[in-house]
Amino acid sequence: MPRIVVLGASPLGGAPVDIVMDGDRIVEVVGAGKTDTGGARTIDAHGLVALPGFVDLHTHLREPGREDAETVESGTRAAALGGFTCVHAMANTEPVADTAGVVEQVWRLGKEAQWCEVRPVGAVTVGLAGQHMAELGAMAASAAQVRLFSDDGKCVDDAVIMRRALEYVKAFDGAVAQHAQEPRLTEGAQMNEGVLSGTLGLRGWPAVAEEAIIARDVLLTQHVNSRLHVCHVSTAGSVELIRWAKAKGINVTAEVTPHHLLLTDELARSYDPHFKVNPPLRTQEDVIALREGLADGTIDAVATDHAPHPVEDKECEWSAAAFGMLGLETALSVVVESMVNTGLLDWAGVADRMSTRPAQIGRVKDQGGSIAAGEPAHLTLIDPGATWTVRPTELASLSRNTPYRERVLPGRVVHTIYAGNQTVTDGTAQRTR
Amino acid sequence: MKRHLLSAADLSHSDALLVLDTAAQLARVADRPVKKLPTLRGRTVVNLFFEDSTRTRISFEAAAKRLSADVINFSAKGSSVSKGESLKDTALTLEAMGADAVVVRHGSSGAPHRLASSGWIGGSVVNAGDGTHEHPTQALLDAFTLRENLVGGEGDLTGKKVTIVGDVLHSRVARSNVLLLSTLGADVTLVAPPTLLPIGVETWPCKVSYDLDPVIPESDAVMMLRVQLERMTDSYFPTAREYSRRYGLDNHRMSLLSERSIVMHPGPMNRGMEITADVADSKRSVIVEQVANGVSVRMAVLYLLLGGNAPAATPINEPSEGI
Numbered sequence: 237m238p239r240i241v242v243l244g245a246s247p248l249g250g251a252p253v254d255i256v257m258d259g260d261r262i263v264e265v266v267g268a269g270k271t272d273t274g275g276a277r278t279i280d281a282h283g284l285v286a287l288p289g290f291v292d293l294h295t296h297l298r299e300p301g302r303e304d305a306e307t308v309e310s311g312t313r314a315a316a317l318g319g320f321t322c323v324h325a326m327a328n329t330e331p332v333a334d335t336a337g338v339v340e341q342v343w344r345l346g347k348e349a350q351w352c353e354v355r356p357v358g359a360v361t362v363g364l365a366g367q368h369m370a371e372l373g374a375m376a377a378s379a380a381q382v383r384l385f386s387d388d389g390k391c392v393d394d395a396v397i398m399r400r401a402l403e404y405v406k407a408f409d410g411a412v413a414q415h416a417q418e419p420r421l422t423e424g425a426q427m428n429e430g431v432l433s434g435t436l437g438l439r440g441w442p443a444v445a446e447e448a449i450i451a452r453d454v455l456l457t458q459h460v461n462s463r464l465h466v467c468h469v470s471t472a473g474s475v476e477l478i479r480w481a482k483a484k485g486i487n488v489t490a491e492v493t494p495h496h497l498l499l500t501d502e503l504a505r506s507y508d509p510h511f512k513v514n515p516p517l518r519t520q521e522d523v524i525a526l527r528e529g530l531a532d533g534t535i536d537a538v539a540t541d542h543a544p545h546p547v548e549d550k551e552c553e554w555s556a557a558a559f560g561m562l563g564l565e566t567a568l569s570v571v572v573e574s575m576v577n578t579g580l581l582d583w584a585g586v587a588d589r590m591s592t593r594p595a596q597i598g599r600v601k602d603q604g605g606s607i608a609a610g611e612p613a614h615l616t617l618i619d620p621g622a623t624w625t626v627r628p629t630e631l632a633s634l635s636r637n638t639p640y641r642e643r644v645l646p647g648r649v650v651h652t653i654y655a656g657n658q659t660v661t662d663g664t665a666q667r668t669r
Numbered sequence: 670m671k672r673h674l675l676s677a678a679d680l681s682h683s684d685a686l687l688v689l690d691t692a693a694q695l696a697r698v699a700d701r702p703v704k705k706l707p708t709l710r711g712r713t714v715v716n717l718f719f720e721d722s723t724r725t726r727i728s729f730e731a732a733a734k735r736l737s738a739d740v741i742n743f744s745a746k747g748s749s750v751s752k753g754e755s756l757k758d759t760a761l762t763l764e765a766m767g768a769d770a771v772v773v774r775h776g777s778s779g780a781p782h783r784l785a786s787s788g789w790i791g792g793s794v795v796n797a798g799d800g801t802h803e804h805p806t807q808a809l810l811d812a813f814t815l816r817e818n819l820v821g822g823e824g825d826l827t828g829k830k831v832t833i834v835g836d837v838l839h840s841r842v843a844r845s846n847v848l849l850l851s852t853l854g855a856d857v858t859l860v861a862p863p864t865l866l867p868i869g870v871e872t873w874p875c876k877v878s879y880d881l882d883p884v885i886p887e888s889d890a891v892m893m894l895r896v897q898l899e900r901m902t903d904s905y906f907p908t909a910r911e912y913s914r915r916y917g918l919d920n921h922r923m924s925l926l927s928e929r930s931i932v933m934h935p936g937p938m939n940r941g942m943e944i945t946a947d948v949a950d951s952k953r954s955v956i957v958e959q960v961a962n963g964v965s966v967r968m969a970v971l972y973l974l975l976g977g978n979a980p981a982a983t984p985i986n987e988p989s990e991g992i
Contacts, residue, residue: 437801551757
């Protein structure tokens, strides 16, 4: 592995420095132009912002089972292009990641692909069926070292199962990542319940269905003194509840998706299923509350909920379409548009919400560090002034279901370095080892 | 007129009047011995029905045939991504057949909108009822019927009080009627139990009441919506009897109507549920008239969307052609 010297990058947007990496570590950070580059591979990063590699808490890689939509290889390549050096692979595969065997398979596929670290998320219940707890201990003790458990796509709605899972994961410093959706209140739900769902004649997904579960779960978490992570928070009321829970000292963390920071339910007017997602796009008031929650730290992390689907599952009528949208390759740009360009978050804030805190929540040891000597060599270099046009066919994902088609977005990931290897060079994914 | 008719909101005040006036002209054709016009000869109208609805389909079929269009009935019940051919493939098939207009009935809200905006087909799309969204030609025929009965068949419906009663939440008829009748100047009041009104109904261009009795005496027309019994098992209301007592139209309530007020129903009726047999068959009931007006209004829509060059109601000469 050659030494890499990043020349003239601005860590967290600060004064330009040279960053020297050797092996999988950063060995030196010095003022720009003071480095001996002899024999090293150099990356000209003048004008680029350097951030620690991003960590995604919520990625659907679809393998095993739906390799037509995404594979570990294609999904992690997309992740690298988005500036990620670690993703958490959700458990709703076929078969479900509810055993040590499946999580180890996904973990191993990630290791082989080498685009970024893959941390499998284990299912809370067998087959995501919500009935019997899966072997959480076996998954935790496996080579995959699972620490986050989630039935994502489905809510652990049975209060007793949720309580037991919260208690059980304490044995190995785990957390339950809840997909908060009261199932009876959302039967057949198609979009946010509000003025627009009534007009469009689409069955509503009320905010209370998310908030009621979050309220219950933070209280359960307090009662059993465990750790809860709330997936894809989407409503203003949820932000309020989490703010309240944190103020009470309850050990809860939360994530928000890029699309919930930027898009609203108004897009459903088109009946274009590319805007169909679960939880649904909400109102502008919710978007503002989510941005504020992320800015003040009530919401800990941005997580993509990258959800690839084959063309035919989106090229149809709304109610027949699958829920979900791509997110890995557009996440940074959407965060720049919604949080940085609005003045709500500086680059240190972006690093905190997209790298440091998600790594802590996932208990990922060698991710989310700072840009300093001795830290792991995971780096994302961003051109903050660039803009680009999203073209579905040019994305690395096997699927094309982005909601940002033909949209011009600010901020571009130029280079990504994962464990001392450059995975993205000038916006192109390529392995250097 | 826009190229498609997807929502009653697509119709401006003048568009709506144009459709109604054209329909009135075309209605006179029905009184002739030969009920057929050459207007759309050589044009193809496809009735694409993903959902059973014999009455709407035959109404559109009769309308297209009276204008001499070629009619293809395409029943694609149960078609969806999960069960067979996709909406897209069906659309591409119709496009290959050269459809000038596609009349779509679909169980999924927005499906006609998808067809119109996807680029899959080039012809005009007419929404013949989509899910719980809209049914604009039903609203047009209701407006036509109201105009004939309340204001002498001309102009708009300014100041006329129309009460729509029943399952507004799941009703495409109610949505389209609120939009169109308010465009035409009518004062619309929706009456339903709170469980059967959508969130946000207070933003619609109408009034809302949970009680039927106070609204009846001031109504120029009362339109009863079909209430499906399965709503009871979903706890929208406790029992059919309680629903009928609180929201059904019976002889007593009908007696509180003013002298010239009319009773409407889009059909099919649940006699004994939202409307009693006596009311449905009474002199005030214009339910059968609504069906007849449906053909005229749909003729007008097809004629205007397909831009027939000849005047709408030129009689046909060839004796070989007749119904």
